[in-house]
Structures are given as structure tokens and as C-alpha cells.
Amino acid sequence: QVQLVESGGGLVQAGGSLRLACAASGRTFNNYGIGWFRQAPGKEREFAAAISWSGVYSYYADSVKGRFTISRDFAKNTVYLQMNSLKPEDTAVYYCAAGVLPDYYSDYDESDFGSWGQGTQVTVSS
Numbered sequence: 001q002v003q004l005v006e007s008g009g010g011l012v013q014a015g016g017s018l019r020l021a022c023a024a025s026g027r028t029f030n031n032y033g034i035g036w037f038r039q040a041p042g043k044e045r046e047f048a049a050a051i052s053w054s055g056v057y058s059y060y061a062d063s064v065k066g067r068f069t070i071s072r073d074f075a076k077n078t079v080y081l082q083m084n085s086l087k088p089e090d091t092a093v094y095y096c097a098a099g100v101l102p103d104y105y106s107d108y109d110e111s112d113f114g115s116w117g118q119g120t121q122v123t124v125s126s
């Protein structure tokens with residue numbers, strides 16, 4: 001399995017930006033699709049964004065589309081989630097996850113991912 005560590009969370013005002021990073025180690029990172037999920041207090045964990053193993057394809061939840069951008073740096077074994085125009089409802093613990101998935105894939109679910117990071121807190125104040 002691949003080991004994942006998230007970073008970049010913090011406190012930001014509404015309308016601001018943050019960039020989360022998901023650093024991977026262990027087995028070949030390039031073979032894995034990477035997803036970002038988030039869990040707000042009292043709510044179930046939900047899908048936010050994902051990027052395919054090749055980096056060619058990305059997919060976003062409707063709630064973040066147009067505001068968040070996922071990318072990957074193969075040289076650094078890192079996937080980023082650039083979050084712009086943040087809203088208080090984006091407040092959550094953000095998790096990255098890795099899974100062996102087809103390159104072109106859109107029906108992302110938690111069950112598709114076998115390795116998870118510990119999460120990083122994002123808090124957006126109004």
C-alpha cells in the first residue's frame with residue numbers, strides 16, 4: 001500500500017484560498033488514482049475531487065466545481081488541492097486517499113480507495 005500525509009490546512013476567511021498537499025510514499029505512486037474527501041462535523045464523509053493515475057483526468061463534486069483544482073506532481077509524489085473562493089460550508093477535515101482505478105473514471109466512492117491519510121482541518125470563517 002501507499003502511505004499518505006496531508007498538509008496545508010488551516011483557518012481562512014470566506015473568499016480566501018488554501019492549497020492542500022497529499023504526499024505519498026511507499027509503493028509506486030504513479031499507479032494510483034488520488035481522491036480528496038471531506039467530512040464536516042456531524043456529517044458523513046463526502047467526495048470532493050479526484051485525479052487519475054496519469055494525471056490526465058480530474059473529476060469534481062458539484063459543490064466544489066469551478067472553485068477547487070486538483071493536480072499532481074509526479075516528481076514530488078504529491079497531489080495538490082487548490083481551493084479558491086472558500087465558503088464556510090467548506091469547513092471540514094480533508095482526507096486524501098489512493099486507489100488502483102481506471103484512468104478514465106468518474107463514479108468515485110470511498111470504497112474505491114484502499115489507502116487514506118490522517119486528514120487536515122480546514123476552517124473557513126464567515
